[in-house]
Amino acid sequence: MKKSTDTVSNSPAIVIEKLCKSFGDHVVLKDFSLTVQKEENVVVLGKSGSGKSVLIKCIIGLLNPDSGNIWVFGENVPELAHDALDQIRARIGFLFQGNALYDSMTVRENLEFPLRRHWINHSQKQVDALVMEALENVGLAYTVNLMPEELSGGMLKRVALARTMILKPEVILYDEPTTGLDPVTAREIDNLILKLQKKYHTSSIIITHDMNCVKNTADRVALLLDGHCYAQGTYADFEQSADPNIHQFFE
Amino acid sequence: MLPIAIIRDFLDETGTLGRFTGRFFSTGLKPRFEFKELLNQCYIIGYKSLPLIALTGFIMGLVLTMQLRPSLVDYGVESQLPVMVGIAIVREIGPVITALIFAGKIASSIGAELGSMKVTEQIDAMEVSGTNPFKYLVATRALATTLMLPVLTVMGDAISLLGAYIGVNIRSVTSFYLFFTQIFHSLTFGDALPAFIKTFFFGFAVGMIGCYKGYTSSKGTRGVGSSANSAVVLSSVVIFIIDLLAVQLTDLLGLN
Ligand SMILES: Nc1ncnc2c1ncn2[C@@H]1O[C@H](COP(=O)(O)OP(=O)(O)O)[C@@H](O)[C@H]1O
Numbered sequence: 457m458k459k460s461t462d463t464v465s466n467s468p469a470i471v472i473e474k475l476c477k478s479f480g481d482h483v484v485l486k487d488f489s490l491t492v493q494k495e496e497n498v499v500v501l502g503k504s505g506s507g508k509s510v511l512i513k514c515i516i517g518l519l520n521p522d523s524g525n526i527w528v529f530g531e532n533v534p535e536l537a538h539d540a541l542d543q544i545r546a547r548i549g550f551l552f553q554g555n556a557l558y559d560s561m562t563v564r565e566n567l568e569f570p571l572r573r574h575w576i577n578h579s580q581k582q583v584d585a586l587v588m589e590a591l592e593n594v595g596l597a598y599t600v601n602l603m604p605e606e607l608s609g610g611m612l613k614r615v616a617l618a619r620t621m622i623l624k625p626e627v628i629l630y631d632e633p634t635t636g637l638d639p640v641t642a643r644e645i646d647n648l649i650l651k652l653q654k655k656y657h658t659s660s661i662i663i664t665h666d667m668n669c670v671k672n673t674a675d676r677v678a679l680l681l682d683g684h685c686y687a688q689g690t691y692a693d694f695e696q697s698a699d700p701n702i703h704q705f706f707e
Numbered sequence: 708m709l710p711i712a713i714i715r716d717f718l719d720e721t722g723t724l725g726r727f728t729g730r731f732f733s734t735g736l737k738p739r740f741e742f743k744e745l746l747n748q749c750y751i752i753g754y755k756s757l758p759l760i761a762l763t764g765f766i767m768g769l770v771l772t773m774q775l776r777p778s779l780v781d782y783g784v785e786s787q788l789p790v791m792v793g794i795a796i797v798r799e800i801g802p803v804i805t806a807l808i809f810a811g812k813i814a815s816s817i818g819a820e821l822g823s824m825k826v827t828e829q830i831d832a833m834e835v836s837g838t839n840p841f842k843y844l845v846a847t848r849a850l851a852t853t854l855m856l857p858v859l860t861v862m863g864d865a866i867s868l869l870g871a872y873i874g875v876n877i878r879s880v881t882s883f884y885l886f887f888t889q890i891f892h893s894l895t896f897g898d899a900l901p902a903f904i905k906t907f908f909f910g911f912a913v914g915m916i917g918c919y920k921g922y923t924s925s926k927g928t929r930g931v932g933s934s935a936n937s938a939v940v941l942s943s944v945v946i947f948i949i950d951l952l953a954v955q956l957t958d959l960l961g962l963n
């Protein structure tokens with residue numbers, strides 16, 4: 457593992473260079489570039505269908521870009537072979553938009569799943585401790601033996617976040633963490649994101665079109681429009697912008 | 708134009724299904740095989756199908772016997788009833804009916820399960836969690852169906868013969884011992900073995916097609932429903948095609 461070297465240096469956590477991705481002749485990403493610094497929360501703002509999910513799926517290697525580089529911890533994800541990719545993935549958390557909890561497994565089994573990696577050798581005691589720590593972080597230790605179907609929407613999101621955090625990733629990718637939740641629950645999730653980021657010093661990319669979420673969590677905002685990074689700035693910059701492409705998100 | 712499009716779609720589908728099946732042999736059986744999940748799937752796929760297979764097998768044996776009797780009486784060979792029924796069940800009807808019932812129950816449930824896992828991104832979640840979903844989901848299920856259907860068929864055949872015995876005894880009295888000696892005397896190795904071997908292929912087809920349809924399911928509830936549905940339809944058709952090939956092959960090998 458190269459962990460020691462890149463935590464010492466001040467290199468960025470993620471560098472995306474000229475990323476292009478099309479499906480057939482439908483161009484989704486075209487020359488998209490973005491840099492995320494260590495311990496920074498970058499929000500990627502974009503309309504529905506603009507390619508936000510495609511972007512973070514390229515970062516974790518679920519989709520293969522047509523061209524461009526994605527440097528994570530100094531390695532270029534699209535070029536990684538299977539085992540190296542898995543090593544990187546263990547250091548990246550991915551919170552799916554629909555949570556993607558395994559509905560045939562209990563909460564405990566869901567959280568244990570990322571620990572099945574063959575190169576992770578934990579005793580059952582260590583596994584139990586990690587599961588409880590992750591659930592306590594999201595305040596849901598008592599759900600450990602429940603099935604996902606027994607939980608509410610907000611609880612599902614928090615369990616999914618706990619599963620995402622179980623290996624203490626250094627980078628977390630959030631796919632619309634507050635979409636579909638009521639405003640009160642959405643703010644709880646925002647706070648949880650901030651709390652966990654402080655606790656574990658993570659860098660993150662948060663994808664959303666929920667402006668309250670942006671306001672609460674963003675250190676920096678990037679607008680994804682027509683496949684490229686149209687504008688970058690703080691929330692305040694965006695709020696004051698007269699550009700109609702930016703302004704429309706505040707209406 | 709239209710027939711060409713249909714043929715093209717058919718070839719396209721056959722190609723992707725073929726490649727999917729190839730992946731089973733190239734990566735699905737590689738080391739770090741998911742034995743625990745295989746056992747779990749054998750339990751779900753095999754054990755839980757037993758009551759259904761037993762019920763349908765029993766009724767089939769009973770009804771077949773009752774339907775055959777009048778014709779045999781007409782020819783004056785009523786005494787051959789156990790032999791006729793026994794051969795029909797062991798060689799053809801048992802394996803095929805069991806496989807079709809199995810396809811109806813298992814191909815649809817695998818198609819729907821993997822389909823909904825696909826559209827809710829659970830398969831992607833497995834991938835990023837460092838577990839190969841093809842090995843964890845597909846290889847285990849396809850192997851479980853391949854191993855379980857032959858077992859279910861043997862049990863289904865036995866229960867069918869029991870049904871047949873009761874069917875024989877409705878109109879005449881035969882001893883249990885006599886009935887089964889008569890059947891086993893007339894059944895040859897060449898009757899039983901090819902019938903048994905083809906059930907492995909039936910089982911493999913059901914598991915593989917169920918997984919394939921689920922894995923390639925399109926988004927939305929309709930996508931999941933239609934992948935469950937087409938898994939049943941396609942695996943039923945493939946069962947008949949395998950059956951046809953099997954009978955040709957046993958003919959060629961002179962096993963008949
Ligand atoms: N696997 C895929 N195959 C074909 N098209 C896709 C695929 N994934 C995404 N797309 C297309 O890419 C575009 C962007 O999708 P997505 O990134 O999911 O949007 P969003 O910004 O809402 O997350 C959509 O038009 C979608 O149809």
Ligand SMILES: [Mg+2]
Pocket residue numbers: 508509510553631632
């Ligand atoms: Mg999306």
